[in-house]
Amino acid sequence: MSTPAPIPAADPAYVRIANVTKKFGDFTAVDNVSLDIQRGEIFCLLGGSGSGKTTLLRMLAGFETPTSGSIRIDGTDMSTIPPYERPVNMMFQSYALFPHMSVEKNVAFGLEQEGLTRAEVARKVAEILDIVKMGGFGARKPHQLSGGQRQRVALARALVKRPKLLLLDEPLAALDKKLREHTQFELINIQQRMGVTFVVVTHDQEEAMTLGTRLGVMNHGRIVQVGSPSDIYESPANRFVADFIGSVNMFEGQVSQEGPEGVRISCAEVGTTVRADRAVTCSRGATVWTAIRPEKITIRRSQPAAAAGENVLRGTVREIAYMGDLSIYLVQVESGKMVRVTLPNTMRGGERPIAREEKVWLSWHGSSPVVLTE
Amino acid sequence: MRLSQLAGRRLVAGIPILWLIVLFMIPFLIVFRISFSEVRLAIPPYTPLITWHHGSPSLEVHWSAYKFLFTDSLYISSYLYSLKVAAVSTLCCLLLGYPMAYAIARAQPSVRSVLLMLIILPFWTSFLLRVYAWIGLLKNNGVINNVLLYLHVIKEPLALLQTDFAVYIGIVYSYLPFMILPLYANLEKHDPALLEAAADLGARPFTAFRRVTLPQSLPGILAGSLLVFIPAVGEYVIPTLLGRTDQIMIGRVLSDEFFENRDWPVASAVAILILLILVIPIMLFQRAQRRELEGAS
Structure with a gap:
């Protein structure tokens, strides 16, 4: 009976957030959140500003440590693992591209940390830049790109290491409406092609509904409801969700x-x-x-x-x-x-409309x- | 309206230009001209540039002052010593100042202003007074030696004053704020998300610093280094008060030529050569500044 419990290989919960609380001084940003995220899904954390969704995402990335509770990714406890050793990559809201590096250098940065050969790095960079349709822009500096192009480079940089989990912080917030709609579908496309699990943080319910296979609605640091977009729209759990979505x-x-x-x-x-x-x-x-x-x-x-x-x-x-x-x-x-x-x-035209x-x-x-x- | 606006603009630009012409350009030209003459016992104590022979003017250019600089080893060794002292001091300022600037830039905004204030605080006391204070600290029966003797760390006083060490201390102490302030101005603008992005992509803290923070702070490093290096090369007060007597810096040479030897042409040539040596770093500085401005836009 002393054998350690084997980690179940087919654990349906790829990311398991268990009773996680994060306090900043007296302020509780994330309040006893438990959440399971499945492999290969796009999970959207939806909430207003100050709802704790970004803090939760930053805890997944390792930039914040939970005050209590635990986070497991693919069965591994993440509590002592620093951000640079996590199988997780993040696309920042500001994109956080390195301004002094070219597009290629930005994308190569993560691969260089793994100690790959130059040729391998170059091949992977070219491949991912093709996927995000930025093939011809490798030599440009970030300030020479438009907002939409920067977003693609940020996505390429986060995806090139083939993370188990990709975290996206308001991925479309900086884009204008037309581009946003277009990019939404492209994001889903890329996600399915590469089979990466996405966790998306957004305050935009429309974005969450189109992107997410499941949504988690957050309010005051708590998860208020988890479900598919239609579950949440058609059967809101309470007045907050009903009012917040649509x-x-x-x-x-x-x-x-x-x-x-x-x-x-x-x-x-x-x-x-x-x-x-x-x-x-x-x-x-x-x-x-x-x-x-x-x-x-x-x-x-x-x-x-x-x-x-x-x-x-x-x-x-x-x-x-x-x-x-x-x-x-x-x-x-x-x-x-x-x-x-x-x-x-x-x-x-039609019949006489109601006036x-x-x-x-x-x-x-x-x-x-x-x-x-x- | 538009005309007066234009006139106003010209006036705003004109005053500093006039200032530079009268107080910098003209004196420079005078020094430049004197450097090409020879000493004579008269007032002024140098040969005129243009002499009149039978009613026709002839230009008299003497290179003797410059030649002299390269014949007497005193000058070359003083130049080299000055460059070495300035370079070592700049490096020390950088190694000390970078972590300080970084810490200030990363401190809470309320603490930040206090820390900046502390950096600027020494300027409230006279520069000369602060250098004299170092004599009191470093001399044989000064504070440092007395404390070490009292604690039985040493048996007899260390010779601290009138050494290279004392000059480095004096220069680093006096010029450190000029390194910290431009570095701080640069580091404070860095986006903390970039370091998070580097960590997220697998870079350990030191790698993230080396590949993200350091390259972006190069303009600040250059600005701070030049602000320390340039005045340190020509520094007169600190080496005179704290430094060695057997090896003098070029600023002291310059002053001695003027006031002790009354050899104005050689003194002028010394000054022109310092300027030439410094023009190169100044040009680098301006190029770096321009690049930073372009990068920011």
Whole structure:
């Protein structure tokens, strides 16, 4: 019985963060976070500024040491391993390219630390520069490159050592919108080609949704919810997540009826009963919140044929924002509360659109509302 | 409006130019001219450049002062000694000043200003006074010897004063701030993320320093070194007060030629030659500065 426990070869958790806390003086940046990241996935840590996501990333890189808890990468405890010995590379938000070195030298820097021959270094540098489409720029200095090109060099420099884990700190934040969209897909492409596990930190929920195979939403140093992008969007765990990811209409109410086929919540705030066709663990009379995404609400001029007073609201259109692909309607319901509705502009020209100050009916399907107890 | 703006701009640029012409260019030309004459017992004590023979002017250029510098070994050995003292002092300043500048640049902002203040603090006392204070410390019955004798580390006083060692101490002590300040100005601008990036790519702390911090601080090293080296070559006060009597530095030679020998042409030639020796590092300095400006933009 004295044989040491063998490290399981097929441990599903490639990176295991267990009860990690990081304090800076009195401030707790990361608060008892436990998280498993699988091999080959793109895991996005999403949160506002000060949510602790960057601190968590820096602990993975080794720039910060956890106050308590442990980090294992591929089964190895990282607590005593300095950054320069970790099988991890990072792409910095500022890119942190060495200004006095050419693109080639920047990319070669990591390989030179491994003691490879010159020819090998040159071959690997050329290969990775081709992958990020910077083949012809090897002799340039970083200040002679555009923002997008610098981003590619930073990516090449981080990838050239074939790390087990690549950490990306706000990888697209410095790029303009068009380039960002393009680069997002390219990042996914490169990740799949090279089979590296990515951990991405971002404050941009759109970026997280498109990049991530799974997301971890952070708030005040804690992980609030972990799940696939659609899990998090469609089934947020609480009001913070519902509100942080996308936009949402949140109505407070009391549970008036609950059963295995669903719940009814009377929302005095908007003057209707919300019926959700999903079982929720809550008791009658408890205060809960219903969250309904703007695109899941139907807006029309005539009264919908729904059960009277259930999942239906009457109001007046106060604002319309035309976004091209869709329009946002701000509807003031009879109780005075504003409800946000989005409608895709599927038809060009089409029938007479709903105008401002028009009286409208809002309704939604019983599967749309999410009932949140916290 | 535009005209007055232009006039204002000319005035701003003109004052320093005028200053340099009157107080630097003209005196330099006078010294340059004197270096090509010979001594004579008159006022002024050198031969005129242009003499008149039967109504026609003839130019009289004497190279004797320069020739003299290369015939008497005193001059060459003084030049070489001055360059050696300046070089060793600059190196010592660099080795001492770099870690200090680095520490200041990495200190908390609140501590940083205090540390910078401490670097500048010696300037509040007269330079001459500070050098005299070193005599009090280094002399045979000075503070250092007395303490060592009291502690029985030594049996008889060490000869510290009037040695090369004393000159190095004096120069390093006096010029250290001129090394630290430009180095600090450079190091303070470094992005700490670059060192993290180097560590992340597998560089140990020393490698990261050698390959990232050091190359980027070269302009600062050069600026600091020249700010120490150039004045140290011509230093007069420190070697005179603390230094050897058997081997003098070129600044002392210059002063002796003027005031003791009253040989103005040789003194001028000594000065011109110092200038020539220093112009090369000054040009290097300016090139480095230009490069740094380009790098920053």
